[in-house]
Structures are given as C-alpha cells and as structure tokens.
Amino acid sequence: MTYIFEPEDRVALSVAGSEQCFPVRRIYCVGRNYADHALEMGADPVRESPFFFCKPADAVLTGSKEISFPVKTNNLHHEVELVVAIALEAENISVAEASACIFAYAVGNDLTRRDLQAEAKKAKRPWDVAKGFDGSAPISSLMPVAQCGLLERGEIYLKVNGELRQQGDLSDMIWSVDEIIAELSTLFVLKPGDLIFTGTPAGVGPLQIGDTVECYVEGVARTEHKIVAGR
Numbered sequence: 001m002t003y004i005f006e007p008e009d010r011v012a013l014s015v016a017g018s019e020q021c022f023p024v025r026r027i028y029c030v031g032r033n034y035a036d037h038a039l040e041m042g043a044d045p046v047r048e049s050p051f052f053f054c055k056p057a058d059a060v061l062t063g064s065k066e067i068s069f070p071v072k073t074n075n076l077h078h079e080v081e082l083v084v085a086i087a088l089e090a091e092n093i094s095v096a097e098a099s100a101c102i103f104a105y106a107v108g109n110d111l112t113r114r115d116l117q118a119e120a121k122k123a124k125r126p127w128d129v130a131k132g133f134d135g136s137a138p139i140s141s142l143m144p145v146a147q148c149g150l151l152e153r154g155e156i157y158l159k160v161n162g163e164l165r166q167q168g169d170l171s172d173m174i175w176s177v178d179e180i181i182a183e184l185s186t187l188f189v190l191k192p193g194d195l196i197f198t199g200t201p202a203g204v205g206p207l208q209i210g211d212t213v214e215c216y217v218e219g220v221a222r223t224e225h226k227i228v229a230g231r
C-alpha cells in the first residue's frame, strides 16, 4: 500500500547531549495551573480546578527562531511554561506511577490569540483558534531527566526585549507534574512522543512585531524567539 501523497515528516525536538531527536505525537496543555495566573484571568483558583486543552503536534516551532505574527488577532499573548516530554505509555495511572513516564523537560511558550479566546469564552465555544494555530507552540530542545533529575522546584521566567514580564517557581503549580500526568492518563492514553504544557504563572501580556521573547526554566533550558510580520 502506498500513500496518495508523501506524508509530512513528524515534528521532532532535539535532545541536549544527544544526536537523537524526540518525535512529537500530541500536545496537551493545562489551563490555570498557577493561582496568580488564574486570578489575573478573572477565575477563582480555590473553586475551579485546572483543566486540559490541546494543540496540534505540528504547531511546534523548533529550530527556527522567528515566529510570524498570526493573522486574525490584535492581541497575541505570551505564556511561558514548563513542558514535559513523555516516553512511556500511560493509561489511568496513579500519581505515584507518573514520574516514570517523564523522559525530559523543556521550556515552551503557549502562544494565545487572547482576543479570540475571550470571544470563545463569552460564546461558550472551543478554544482551538485561540490556542492551536500554526506556530503556536515554540519550544526549546529537551533536557532529559537522566541529566537534570526530576524537578519539583525551579525558577521560570519570560522576558520581552530583556524586560521581565513573567516570573514564578515550578513549586507554585496547583497540580504538580505527577498529578497532571495521572489526571491526563484518565482522559487519554498517553504515549511516547506526547508533550504536556503545564501552565503559566502570572504576567501574561501582548507581543508586538519586532519583539524578542526569552523563555527560561532553571536547570532545563533557555530559548529565544523573535516575532516577525506574517504574510
């Protein structure tokens, strides 16, 4: 059996200290996993639990350091996040079993058309066009757990043109990474190649054409990308 056209290569992430790369299967994202960000979005972190949404795997941007400002938005927001890379199948697992599934960490930017997201929330519609557009998931290379160990705390920040916009600590997450993996595994069968964006701390805000965005997670990675005009 042959294909009617050649399928695209899978998006893959480079792995620090390795010649091998990590093929991306799915991208899951956690919403409102830091109390200070939930508050700035007008939500109540005590009464509402975090939740999940997805981005398409080919929304990952790696290697290229330029991001085209997407059309159909006047309010493109940055959200710096710890990203977890999964390398074991997991279905309905316990929190205690979760850390064995983690292959590596990265730092990513959950780019968001905030204006379209606000419209979607108001109309009780899905978030796909706000969260899952092309290039909406710029991400660093992967830092394997074998090199950095399992993370429970560490600084996370985002700078725009050298100015600090978001800052927090991984220990401030409402759901820990292990809790996220366990919860997600009750909803979907996790498989090798899956990425999980684990939520953003407070300080999200708009990006403009020409901005340089720096994303950092202590002990994991620092990555930089520039926002350029789209077509």
Ligand code: MN
Residues within 6 Å of the ligand: 029, 030, 031, 079, 081, 110, 197, 199, 200
């Ligand atoms: Mn996010």
